[in-house]
Amino acid sequence: MSNKKIIIILFFIILLGGFLRFYKLGQQPFVTDEFLDINATYGYFKTGQWLAWDFNLDQVSENLYAQREERSWLYRIQVAQLFHWFSLTEATARSVSVIWGIISIVSLYFTATYFTKNKIIGLISAFLFSVSIAGVTFDRMIRMYAMFFPVFLLFSWFLFRFFEEEYAGKVTIIKLIWNKIGINLVWFLPMVILGTISWYIHLLTANIVAIFIVYLIIQTLIIFYSKRLINNKYATILFVIVLVLIAIIIFYNINPGNISIYASPDIVTFSKNNFRYLPAVASDYSNIILAYILIILGVYSAKKNKRNLWIIISFFVILFLATFVWNRNFGLRFIFFAMSFGIILLSSGIYFLADKIGKYFPAHQKKVFVGVLMTALLIVPNYAYFFSKESPYLKNETRTDYRSAFQYFLENKNEGDALLTRNFRSFYYKNAQAKIINKEWNKKISLDELKKIITENPSGWIVTGDPKGDIEKDALKYIEENSSDKKEISGVQIYHWN
Numbered sequence: 001m002s003n004k005k006i007i008i009i010l011f012f013i014i015l016l017g018g019f020l021r022f023y024k025l026g027q028q029p030f031v032t033d034e035f036l037d038i039n040a041t042y043g044y045f046k047t048g049q050w051l052a053w054d055f056n057l058d059q060v061s062e063n064l065y066a067q068r069e070e071r072s073w074l075y076r077i078q079v080a081q082l083f084h085w086f087s088l089t090e091a092t093a094r095s096v097s098v099i100w101g102i103i104s105i106v107s108l109y110f111t112a113t114y115f116t117k118n119k120i121i122g123l124i125s126a127f128l129f130s131v132s133i134a135g136v137t138f139d140r141m142i143r144m145y146a147m148f149f150p151v152f153l154l155f156s157w158f159l160f161r162f163f164e165e166e167y168a169g170k171v172t173i174i175k176l177i178w179n180k181i182g183i184n185l186v187w188f189l190p191m192v193i194l195g196t197i198s199w200y201i202h203l204l205t206a207n208i209v210a211i212f213i214v215y216l217i218i219q220t221l222i223i224f225y226s227k228r229l230i231n232n233k234y235a236t237i238l239f240v241i242v243l244v245l246i247a248i249i250i251f252y253n254i255n256p257g258n259i260s261i262y263a264s265p266d267i268v269t270f271s272k273n274n275f276r277y278l279p280a281v282a283s284d285y286s287n288i289i290l291a292y293i294l295i296i297l298g299v300y301s302a303k304k305n306k307r308n309l310w311i312i313i314s315f316f317v318i319l320f321l322a323t324f325v326w327n328r329n330f331g332l333r334f335i336f337f338a339m340s341f342g343i344i345l346l347s348s349g350i351y352f353l354a355d356k357i358g359k360y361f362p363a364h365q366k367k368v369f370v371g372v373l374m375t376a377l378l379i380v381p382n383y384a385y386f387f388s389k390e391s392p393y394l395k396n397e398t399r400t401d402y403r404s405a406f407q408y409f410l411e412n413k414n415e416g417d418a419l420l421t422r423n424f425r426s427f428y429y430k431n432a433q434a435k436i437i438n439k440e441w442n443k444k445i446s447l448d449e450l451k452k453i454i455t456e457n458p459s460g461w462i463v464t465g466d467p468k469g470d471i472e473k474d475a476l477k478y479i480e481e482n483s484s485d486k487k488e489i490s491g492v493q494i495y496h497w498n
Contacts, residue, residue: 006119010109010126017105017130020386021098021139024393026091029403030142035424037142038093041079050076056426056434072144074200079142097146101139104150104340105130111157112344115307124347124377131381132284132343134336140392145333148201153340155194156208160310162187182233204337211317213241215310276330277322281342283332286382294380295342297349315341350376400465401490403428408489409461412496418460420445420453435460439470447475454482459498467493 030038036052043053043060050073054061078096086092105126113122129135138145167178167186174185198205219234282291295315302308318338328334350373358369389396406428409419413434420437437453437460439445445453450471454460462479464470471479480486485496 001119006123009123010106013109013123013126013130014102014105016127017135018098018102020131020136021101022095025094025098025140026089027395028090028140028392028399029401030090030425030427031400034093034142035427037076037079038427039424041076041093041142042083042088044077045080045083052424054423054426055428055430056423056432056436058431061423061426072201074197075144075147093142094140097139097141097143100146100150101135104135104139104146104153107150107153108340108343111153111340112347114157115311115344116302116348117307118348118351120373121344121347121351124350124373125343127377128284128343128347128381129340131383132339133382133385134284134332134339136392138333138336143333144201145336148198148204149337149340151194151198151201152205152208152337155191155198155205156211156310156314158187158191158194159208159212160307162191164306164310202337204334207318207321207338210321211310211314213238214313214317216241218309218313219306274323274326274330277319277335280330280332281319281322281335281339284339284382285346285380286384287380290380291346294349294353294376295345297352298345298347299349301348301352302345311341311344314338315345346380350380397490399490400492402463402465402492405463405489405492405494408487408494409463412485413461414459414498416459418453418457419463420460421463439464444470444472445475446472447478450475450479454497460496462495463492465492 039052039055039061040050042055043049043051046053047060052061053059075096079093082092082095086095108129109122109126111122112125113119116122135149138149162184163182165184165187167174167184169175169186177183177185195205195208216234216238220230220232220238223229223232223234279288282288282295285291299312302312315338318335318341322335322338326334354369354372354376357372358365361368385391386393389398402425406425410429410432413419413432417434418437419429419432419434421439422441423436423438426436435457437457462471467476479495479497482497483495484498485494487494
């Protein structure tokens with residue numbers, strides 16, 4: 001396939017992916033941690049500091065999770081800059097993620113092409129991500145995961161090139177280092193920059209250590225069994241890493257207070273298995289079994305070289321760690337970045353299948369290849385999602401919608417009314433100047449507390465998306481019996497007393 005055709009096809013893939021991400025970008029209201037991001041980014045825009053913004057009072061908030069406001073600042077600072085030129089809307093705030101989603105499409109093409117040495121597999125990978133459900137979901141949210149996906153992928157790519165790609169230039173010192181040590185300094189700076197950015201976006205970057213160690217072990221064993229040699233760069237670096245890990249463990253046991261909780265053994269466990277990650281990592285596709293069959297075909301068809309080994313290890317090591325080692329609650333967002341490696345393997349499986357079937361029809365090999373390839377691209381992705389009630393382009397009454405709930409509150413509240421809610425959602429009652437009684441995290445409101453609030457505030461509202469989780473049973477029964485107005489709007493329960 002000529003470079004011109006490659007560029008044209010890639011352009012239309014990017015166009016498709018961009019459309020799926022930009023179309024009706026403000027259709028769905030903010031959910032969960034998106035509120036934290038909009039509070040932090042707008043606070044930075046207004047003050048130049050990482051201070052959460054209280055939209056209700058139009059001022060810096062005094063109690064909106066200060067410990068989280070500097071997380072992922074490299075991503076959040078981009079969102080904050082948009083408010084200099086564009087209005088404060090859901091679509092504006094999410095636009096940065098869309099741009100990073102488009103970068104992800106391009107990154108997948110180049111990385112897949114590099115590792116497989118096949119531009120068609122690169123195009124298949126780019127296409128599969130352009131219509132990826134997880135990709136479209138996270139690229140339409142104000143969350144750092146949209147940026148983390150391509151940055152980690154590129155970091156992994158440049159780490160491999162630094163460590164394995166032969167230097168073909170003419171700079172004497174770089175050539176000497178390659179010949180003596182076996183590392184390519186050309187890729188050192190991009191690797192360090194991307195690794196640093198990746199780390200500041202999300203601590204899941206630490207998975208690269210496990211990937212690298214497993215890669216070193218396998219390469220050491222390959223060289224030992226094929227050449228009976230143990231003196232090589234893989235064994236040497238592996239030995240050094242083991243010594244460093246032992247030193248860290250000893251230091252932690254002697255002085256645990258001096259190591260961040262994120263670097264401590266508390267983040268790993270071998271007793272909490274999360275098997276839900278196994279289907280989650282293939283949840284983009286119409287049939288999970290078919291997806292895994294194609295991934296296995298991709299592994300089977302991969303040529304026995306370092307490039308393919310790196311992709312295979314990257315995917316399965318992260319999946320193994322997520323399932324058996326990570327000490328955190330299940331979340332698709334935590335496995336999202338690993339999907340890039342799975343997409344490359346699955347794309348290789350599709351190519352292998354189309355190529356294999358095509359060879360059975362030598363007289364029409366090219367036509368059969370294209371036919372099988374196009375059929376696979378029609379069958380494998382879960383296109384039904386975009387037309388279902390879960391689609392991000394349609395209003396779903398069963399989806400939690402604080403925008404509509406607080407709009408009802410604003411339309412019906414009286415001056416002096418109190419509002420009992422989690423006030424980090426103040427984006428949806430901007431400038432209301434309401435008296436907020438902030439619902440604390442992970443603490444249910446007791447009956448005594450509720451009666452005290454009602455006594456001190458003759459008229460007020462409760463807005464909650466989880467009544468049973470936010471209010472104790474007897475208190476919930478009391479407010480339901482004594483509400484002058486009770487209404488449920490798109491998964492959010494509203495109570496009014498006066």
